[in-house]
Amino acid sequence: MDNLDYLKLELERSLLLLDSDAAEAIIKKSMMAGDTYSVTGDLISATLGHIGDLWEKGNLSLSQVYMSGMICEKIIENTIPPHVVLKPGQPRMAIGVYEDYHMLGKRIIYAVLKASGYELIDLGGGLSDDDLIGVVNREKIEVLLLSVLMLPSALHIRNLKNKLGNSGLKLVVGGAPFRIDSELWKEVGADFCGKDAAEALEIITKISGNS
Amino acid sequence: MKRQAMTPKERVSLTLSHQEPDRVPLMLSLTMHGARELGLSIQEYFSKAEHVVEGQLRMQQKYGHDFLNPFFYSALEVEAFGAEVIYSEDGPPNSGRPLLNDISDIGKLHPVDVRKSGVLYKMLRAIELLKEKTKGAIPIMGSVTSPFSLPVMQLGFDKYFELIHFNRKCFDQLMGINESFCVDWANAQLSAGADAIGYADPVSSPTIIPRELYAETGFQIARRCISKIRGNVATNFASGKCLPIAGMIMQTGTMAVVVSAQEDLAELKKTFGKKLALVGNLNGLEMRRWNTETTFHSVKEAILKAAPGGGYILSDNHGEIPFQVPEAVLMDVAAAVKRYGQYPITNQ
Numbered sequence: 384m385d386n387l388d389y390l391k392l393e394l395e396r397s398l399l400l401l402d403s404d405a406a407e408a409i410i411k412k413s414m415m416a417g418d419t420y421s422v423t424g425d426l427i428s429a430t431l432g433h434i435g436d437l438w439e440k441g442n443l444s445l446s447q448v449y450m451s452g453m454i455c456e457k458i459i460e461n462t463i464p465p466h467v468v469l470k471p472g473q474p475r476m477a478i479g480v481y482e483d484y485h486m487l488g489k490r491i492i493y494a495v496l497k498a499s500g501y502e503l504i505d506l507g508g509g510l511s512d513d514d515l516i517g518v519v520n521r522e523k524i525e526v527l528l529l530s531v532l533m534l535p536s537a538l539h540i541r542n543l544k545n546k547l548g549n550s551g552l553k554l555v556v557g558g559a560p561f562r563i564d565s566e567l568w569k570e571v572g573a574d575f576c577g578k579d580a581a582e583a584l585e586i587i588t589k590i591s592g593n594s
Numbered sequence: 595m596k597r598q599a600m601t602p603k604e605r606v607s608l609t610l611s612h613q614e615p616d617r618v619p620l621m622l623s624l625t626m627h628g629a630r631e632l633g634l635s636i637q638e639y640f641s642k643a644e645h646v647v648e649g650q651l652r653m654q655q656k657y658g659h660d661f662l663n664p665f666f667y668s669a670l671e672v673e674a675f676g677a678e679v680i681y682s683e684d685g686p687p688n689s690g691r692p693l694l695n696d697i698s699d700i701g702k703l704h705p706v707d708v709r710k711s712g713v714l715y716k717m718l719r720a721i722e723l724l725k726e727k728t729k730g731a732i733p734i735m736g737s738v739t740s741p742f743s744l745p746v747m748q749l750g751f752d753k754y755f756e757l758i759h760f761n762r763k764c765f766d767q768l769m770g771i772n773e774s775f776c777v778d779w780a781n782a783q784l785s786a787g788a789d790a791i792g793y794a795d796p797v798s799s800p801t802i803i804p805r806e807l808y809a810e811t812g813f814q815i816a817r818r819c820i821s822k823i824r825g826n827v828a829t830n831f832a833s834g835k836c837l838p839i840a841g842m843i844m845q846t847g848t849m850a851v852v853v854s855a856q857e858d859l860a861e862l863k864k865t866f867g868k869k870l871a872l873v874g875n876l877n878g879l880e881m882r883r884w885n886t887e888t889t890f891h892s893v894k895e896a897i898l899k900a901a902p903g904g905g906y907i908l909s910d911n912h913g914e915i916p917f918q919v920p921e922a923v924l925m926d927v928a929a930a931v932k933r934y935g936q937y938p939i940t941n942q
Contacts, residue, residue, distance in 0.1 A: 401759060441835065444804045446755045453756075483680070484691050487751035509691070534879060534916050535685030563833055563855070564879035 398451035428499035435581030452494030474525035479506030602660035618935030621909040643719035725787030736788030740795035741772030799834025820847035859899035893930035
């Protein structure tokens, strides 16, 4: 795509202004000029990643990250056939909220990964150990992304990890306690911790070998 | 020269007027730890006002901190609206599925009569009993969730963001219900004997919403509510940052602000000056792993940055210390504030 940096800036501006029509126009225009993977990866995913970075640095707010992800998810649903956008060779992935119902973080990561061409099962919220062990086995999940809001839930992940055993499953965690205590993810035995959407995307890209 | 020892009330009162008391006041935001003191489960503990009163008094005796904290748990308020609460063995009771399934359900939300709610009565009774037993010598900190932040438990964060951005009519309707509840709830606590009210407003933090959006929403709501609360208010962003909105916070009528561990106390002190007192900002989550050395270092550093001149209360950065923080760390915090917090503050 020509003018990629310009398009990213324009898309970011539209998303932060919540102008979904303008964002959709930029994406459609890019689709005509480039291939689908470039649009989802180099444009949408990179833009959402940059918005996540700006939040991490304190220059944007969580609501802006969330609304940007939602807008992109809807545009992709409306403009790109599902089979065209998927990245090849990706692991079987699922995402959910462990033990409570605060869905925001999960929705942001889900939207950003979907917008970047990844397919993942949305397990919803209020998930128990039994729910997760069942779904991991039944769906042969290789990467499990878990979001938590409360410290006790984060600490319970250690027990869940033990119950899941050494199946080769990669456990990626995120949520407020992990942002405030940077050592916590290691303490609970997670394989990766994504502090924001940009980091989650980076981790999944690395695990999938789709750099 | 060491100053004459003061009561917690005298100490807090002087520091809030930006003068130096005998030593830096300590606010240990202990809620669930009272259950451990009494050998009860967290659910049993919060089932009776008398348990919370006994727990608070025992902990104040043990650590010698300067506040009593009759706060039960955040979800208490949505429980009063009819929401489900999920109890945990090792954490605060949490709100379950959001009370409202959809934005369209806002019209079905019934206002809560604060004085007739059995759920809220427990906390009011705890405040009354604490006041009675301590005869006013130790400040009692009441607590409300701001009308602007309560919808996170009423609707869920995601739907609430969409409401703020795309449906101002329903947003205003919900704020009308919540503002009336918040003011009534705060004033009922003050009437029961609370000395001040913590106004928990995490959604207003720039970590969560942009400054411009705060200016037209959370800021206006805080200003309206705080003006109607008949007592002193301390605003708490529950670990969220506040520096980018400092100018507006100073206009809300709050007298103090609970600050995040993610912002520098020295910068906060410089920004708020003598206009607002600072409360914070020990990292409650990391506190689980602290030893005596890290505890003393953290307390000393906070005191050196924020305590000179008064206007500073040493506390955690969230308004609730995790259940997993061990008693030994809390004892160390209490010892460290006595060692480093004597006025005049020196780097010794």
